[in-house]
Amino acid sequence: MNWSTQQVEARADEVLVDAYGDYEQLGSFACVLEELLARPVAASVIGEQVELVSVREEGLGLRAKVRRAGRTWDVCLLDLSFGSDIDPDLDLTLEAYRRWARGLG
16 A cells, blocks of 8 residues: 555554653554454565564564464564555554654664
């Protein structure tokens, strides 16, 4: 989906309200994304189909627990790609996280 800068910034503002500093902001993104993952979401990483199962904080980034063929492992959330059938709220929040993460460092 193509989100406007205004839409992404508005979503980031919703997620980051009352979150101060990088760690609190990262925690806010982790909480909101976890809430949006009511069930596994189809994704791909390095061209392989996986299911996004959960999200957690690690350092100054988010890690994604993915599953494929009964096995689970962690990858950087930013390394996942999603299809066009992704829930719009999840997609918009992921885009807000991507832009926030690019602003670090």
